[in-house]
Amino acid sequence: MGNRVMPPIGVSLSSDVEIREGRPKPYRARVRWIDPATGQRRSKSESHETPEAAQDWLDAMERAARGGVDPHAATMRLRAYGESVMTLATRGLERKTLDPYLAGWKKRVVPTLGHLPIRMITNGAVDRAVHGWIADEHSRSTVKNSLAILVRVMEQAVRDGIIDRNPARVTGWQREYQQAEDELDDPRALALPDWDTLCALADGLVKRSHGEFPGWGDVVRYGACTAARIGEVSGVRKEDIDRETWMWTVRRQTTPGPGGLIDKGTKGKRARTVPIIEEIRPMVAARLDALTDPQGRLFTGPRGGRISTAVLRDATHWDDVVSDLGYEWLRRHDLRHTGLTWLADAGVLPHVLQKIAGHGQITTTQRYLHPNRRAISDAGAALSAHLSAGRSLDVPRVQAV
Secondary structure (H helix, E strand, O other), rough: OOOOOOOOOOOOOHHHEEOOOOOOOEEEEEEOOOOOOOOOEEEEEEOOOOOOOOHHHHHHHHHEEEEEEEEHHHOOEEEHHHHHHHHOOOOOOOOHHHHHHHHHHHHHHHHHHHOEEEHHOOOOHHHHHHHHHHHHOOOOHHHHHHHHHHHHHHHHHHHHOOOOOOOOOOOOOHHHHHHHHHHOOOOOHHOOOOHHHOOOOOOHHHHHHHHHHHHHHHHHHHHHHOOOHHHHHHOOEHEEEEOOOOOOOOOOOEEEOEEEEEEOHHHHHHHHEEEEOHHHHHHHHHHHHHOOOOOOOOOOOOOOOOOOOOHHHHOOOOHHHHOOOOOOOOOOOHHHHHHHHHHHHHHOOOHHHHHHHHOOOHEEEOOOOOOOHHHHHHHHHHHHHHHHHHOOOOOOOOOOO
8 A cells, every 4th residue: 555654552453364265375364454543444465375374474463563563564575664764764874974875775785685574684684695795795895884774774673663673783794704805714625626617617607698698708717717806807908918928917806886896906905916827828819819908808798897796696697507516605706716726736836826816914825725735834833833842941951070
């Protein structure tokens, strides 16, 4: 109904359940009440698969009415509810804060959680949403702003009596973000096993994309073979690649911004040099030959736009493809883990691998070393620690007279 007035506390509801045979959801639950302000009779109904579910819905409507909540609002999905209370939820915010909050709502909260009814949004659902934003390489401030507007909307739902507590007040996501930035404890476990598997993944993604766009396969192969982030692959320009030495100077990355995808410096603001291996040189050469502008992008989407990890995921049905291949855990960033693991297994020395990866700490790089090599290194460190402890306990010997 168009007019969604808040019923006064204590308004009485009449309810019933109608059985409609032959329908997927045959139990139609309905509540009706009289609006004392207008004298009009209002109603709301919803169909369910079981009588128990129908009764639960009626009970929820009764609780909502006792708390003075409009039954329409009590069952609204997050997107619709947020739009109806956004003015209240954002009151007091300055424009410079409001704009990134609203961008976070539109570009991250609604696509991720907007389809869920308010009462189905849990701490776990919010945790998974935040994890997805981090995995899609959104910046820390972007994740913070997206979570902040969700907290405000859900706080309004608490005030309206729709929910008892705010599920968006999650903690610990900063630590998860730090872990994503510093790589994982065991990145080797996330790497693809070999070149053939990488090619199977690339081909599968191309087949599932609209028009079977071959560029998606090139992006995946290039990202894995250079151990680069997808944002860095998007940032490659013709002038960044030296065809005489087949070296790529990584200078920039594409990341989500308030107005869409933007280019900025690499993580840590440090340029680095990465080798382009023989397996992908023909593909890279063909792309270089097709560009006349030194500033031209080596990799773009089907329509010539910037790409991102989220764009790659959606355009190729990534989740379905990796599940079909038996790698349902694989995310876009794991292409980088794959490349670094392969380089480590090829015998690249840790300090060289650190430069290729752009890691700030050698300890991050060492996680990619083969377990056997790491075990030998740890054994040497343990021996040094043992000898050091022994020296500190040495007592000067007394010379016999």
